[in-house]
Amino acid sequence: MDSSGQDKTKTPRSALKVRSRVVDMGLTLTATKQGRKLHLIDNAHSTPTRGISEITDILKLGAAVDAEDKENSSEEATGLRSVVGKDVYGFQKRVQRGRGRGGSVRGRRGRGAHSGRGRASSSTNKRARTDKSNKDSQMFDENDDEEEEEEEDEEAENSYTQTRNTGHASAGDSEDGEENSALLHGMEGTNADDDNDDGFSHNGPAYERYFQDLHSSKKSKTSDNTLSKLPPLSQSEFRAILAKVPAKHKGEMQLLDKLHRQQFKQWRFELDCGFNLVFYGYGSKRRLLNSFATQLAVEEPVVIINGYFPTLNLKHSLEKIVIQVMQLSDTTGSVADLASLIHGYFSSSSRSVDSMTLVVHNIDGPCLRKHQTSLSVLSSCKSIRILASVDHIEAPLIWDSSTVTRFNWAWHDLTTFEPYTAETSYENFSGDTAEVGPRGVLHVLASLTENAKSIFRILAEYQIAESIMDDASDTQKNGADSKQPEMPYNNYFAACRDQFLVSSEMTFRSQLTEFRDHKVIQSRHAPDGTEFVHIPLDGTTLGTILESMD
Amino acid sequence: MVDAYKPLDELDSVTESTFILMPQQKNGRSKGNTTTSAQRKKPMTASDYGYVQLLQGKEPTESMELRKQLFESTWNPLEKHLMDTEHKVNNAGIIEVSKFVDTSYTTIELKEKGQLSRPFAEIATAVTFAGVNTGDHTKLFESLQSQLTANGHYIALLESQYCTTLPNMLKSMLEQLYTSIHARLDLEAAQGLNTGATAKSIAYDMGLLHIWWNAIEARSSTGSRIVIILQDFEGFPPMVIDDFVRIATGYCHTVPIVLVFGLATSYECIHQSLTKSSISMLNVERFNLQRSKQCIDSAIYSLFVQSTSILTFGAEAYKSLMDQFLLYDFSITGFVKKLKYAIMDFFYSQPLSILAAMVKMESNDSCKHGVISEFPIRLTHDQIELIRMQKSVRLFLEQQLQKTKDQQRFRQAISSDEFFQEAVLPVMMRQLASYRQGYCLGIDMLLAIQSMSPESLQKPIRTLHYYGLSQTFSDCMNWKTLFAVMRRMKAPEMKQLLLKLQLSITNLGEIDWEFAAKDSLDIPALLLQASKLLEDPEESSKEDTEANSSEQKKRIRTRTDMESRPFLLFDNESSDQILRALDKCCGIVETILSACLQPYQTAPLYEIFYYRHSFLLDTTFSAQPRAAVQTALGRTEYYINCDCCTGKSQSKSNAADASIAGGDGHSSDESSDEDDGYRVMSSMHDTSIAYRLHQECGRLINLYDWYSAFSSVVEKEDERSCSASGQSEVQARFMRAVEEMRYLGFVKSTQRKTDHVVRLTWGA
Structure with missing residues (x-):
């Protein structure tokens, strides 16, 4: 089996894509960065069987989604299959699976239904789909051997869910035909959540477990409530409301x-x-x-x-x-x-x-x-x-x-007690990552390779050029805001290939997916089926970003 | 447009970060949207550099103008004086270094033209330790540079911020050398230099230096050197210096390069940052340029003790000044800055600072007997009243009354403004000046005694001055130790001491002995008496009765005597008479000192001329922004004195203390003990509510729970005001508050748990 370096680099991307599919199914993704890290760990431990079952899951899920998404999934599938043959310790993988599941559920806003993300066993997934119809948000927190906590909204009864969930977990485990003993070591409720990237949360040899215990011992006492219980508010709504709030004193x-x-x-x-x-x-x-x-x-x-x-x-x-x-x-x-x-x-x-x-x-x-x-x-x-x-x-x-x-x-x-209206205007009040400000884009770019930055630059320069052309052509700019300059997907790919930034469409796709995950680049399908991509920022801001990239 | 944010005003924009407001006449060139703002602005009151009329605006303009004049005439000479002092103190070290530069490479003979032959490729290097006060270094190295330039060398003074890479460093160095060479040699000689240097894209290379040097040599071989000063050695990337040293070694046979490293930490850091091979190319000599303590000592002596400065510091302000210096960074710049600010504050906000006009003229005329001149302008009634209100002035008037029993005069001083200004004020000013002279004499005498005592007992002037300010004479342990030393002196030493004391009196010039010391002690006469006693002990002892002498004999044998005067046991040569004379001398010196070193609070008008606003200095130069923000949020009443948040009517708001997850008994304790100050009220600012709630949390804060607590507080507001604020309004306000907290740095978002933030500060 081909397990070249190229494939290795690809797998995280494909995993990400799995995630993005989930997102497309109506789930809101809260923290994309965190998701990425998590998957990197996941994939390092994935095994052939796991990988394939995951893919089938994806495909199943993908059926519900539009055609383009399906296409992507199969792409990933090829990417994933290439990892097949790498031997990874089964018990480690298992734990990671649990971990991943917790992470994925937590990763979204839990606004709608639940899905066990690619990593979850098929049984869990089925259940998840049934849950979906209930429109109940669920939290999966696997706990140390005996304790597994699931939270369905506020009225969810803890004792009930606990037993039920443990059942699920064990069922899933036996289905895979692997021991429970090594499973879930040190995976406590909060710790499973806790996907900080210090790497201590891995399961493994005794000395590693020491650090797990060390960290789990000071588990936080905060509750598991999330802001998803509140209705989402968009930036503009926030501003409208805050403008009306009378000032105190x-x-x-x-x-x-x-x-x-x-x-x-x-x-x-x-x-x-x-x-x-x-x-x-x-x-x-x-x-x-x-x-x-x-x-x-x-x-x-x-x-x-x-x-x-x-x-x-x-x-x-x-x-x-x-x-x-x-x-x-x-x-x-x-x-x-x-x-x-x-x-x-x-x-x-x-x-x-x-x-x-x-x-x-x-x-x-x-x-x-x-x-x-x-x-x-x-x-x-x-x-x-x-x-x-x-x-x-x-x-x-x-x-x-x-x-x-x-x-x-x-x-x-100079204490004034005046609200920091202008100063925090660039921050995201709602916590909703549907919009990424220029700061976010810069942040994402800072963590990318030179190639990826150049890919971004091509689109950005195109958009700047277009917007200047627009300004020049139509002087009345009343409705122009709605129509942002967009670049056809094929042209974009060709431009990147000409600059030797990508070698194949697959690499380009995965790069684009990464951008899309971070909301840096958005894509749209025209009625005739052609795909258009664009950066949701205006030309001036893009110019500033490009300069600060140097 | 992604961001639907509407800019607040013309100086805020989504796309633009920088705005330029040009003065009106240049509006044509400035941006269009700034024009309107430029037109709106009101003109500042002219001829007024920000000075305001004090005394509730009743101060006449001429006094205000006078204050402005006085500030300038006080500060400018003072600043010059301080700079001279610093320069003088630093000069010794600078001369040492420049001597090193002058004599470097002299052992090597000039063999042939332009060729120095040396057995080893070693670069002469002066490593100077300049102390941790990096802020002062610029000045120090600039004076080193000017000294070296005066000695005929070519200097490049490099700062690390311009030398992040080797090309940058070479560029900076060669540019400076070029200007320095160009300035020295006339155009014709600089011809050789022009070849490369004027071109725009010049390759900065050490080879250029070689060419230039040949040109210089061709003109005149004066034995000048190329000196390259690395002012802040620690700031340079080690690799850059390393490479530079290697390159320079290649040229040091032909060009006499001298390196000067300025260090702030220790000599060790050269070994830590440079590689062994490049250190071996340096011929290192060490110099110590750290002189800031000496500098501050001499500054304090001349400013505060010798009263060069009109304004001097009270004990508390002086302590804050010294603490900043000694405990912080030994920075003279910082000291000067604080002093300047104090003088600014004095002339800006103290309406009576105009009195300094009288002192100033005295020093200008250098009148004898310290005659204080007439006040240039007539003081208003308010100003006179303000002077009369000073505690020390009242004390002074009462003392005068007691002394002279002149009721008439006393009444006049109180009732007549004219009389007060013409007859009373000059006397007080003169007395204050004399007091300060006496104080200076006291410190001088202490220094004289100290110079004859063991080194462990010697204190710097700044400490002596602090003792003199803060402690009364009888309480100060330091003086007692010095007197103990004095009591152990033998006759020749005592004679020497008395000579020194007399010298310090003559050094001081004319002194008005009436006011200089307590009870108008005639100090010179007393000293004369003491020296007479020593010269002729027998004669003086004749006055003593026999009882006294017998007692004396006995006293030598007593136990207490062994403790207080142990030398008597070993010293058989001195006769009893001499001992008695010594004893008397000690007594006289002590009396003199105790009369001189009276606390400054006894001097009239000390409230005005002894600066007291140490708090202002602390907040202006050691500000604590974090504490200010925390006070604003946690103890809002310090900033907003409102009725609504004191919580008198808020008995029912127990739920307001609703703690978020993790909150423990802490909140209930507070609400019972000191409920008003700590209760979270709905009338407070949103961020303040959020801040107070967050204080009850642990490291991780669940945003939803925080929100719940917040809304439970805020909802009570609706009960009262009956305004139906929807849930979304509460949510929006909460998010804004959290955003502000994040912006201020109290919390930061985390990935550890969904919708959690991490608390970053602890304590109140």
């Missing part, structure tokens, strides 16, 4: 605001004396700082950088300063180069702009954390004044002693 907050505003003159004085100001305390400081900054803007240019911005590129911001404030055109070089260029300009005696104020909201923002040295170089210049705000409680840790000396901070408590 309005009068007090106004007073606080007034008191803070009285300090404007003092801040001004301190800035003039050569201190840079940093503001901390609970509540959004954006509004106050912006209004202070607009006051300063009467006399000198003020640059406002929103550090909370998820795809903030400091290089861009500095380039903007060079072009608009200093009115130079040469903006080559790294962030450090630009910083020293700006520093040099504002230290030189022959400058046309005398001084500049830099307002950095959230200087502790994720995109600015690695640029503190450059920012401190800017701040060490006497004619550049910096106003910054920090919100993270451990923010001072981002500065070492030389940076902090260069910044020359004077700290001010």
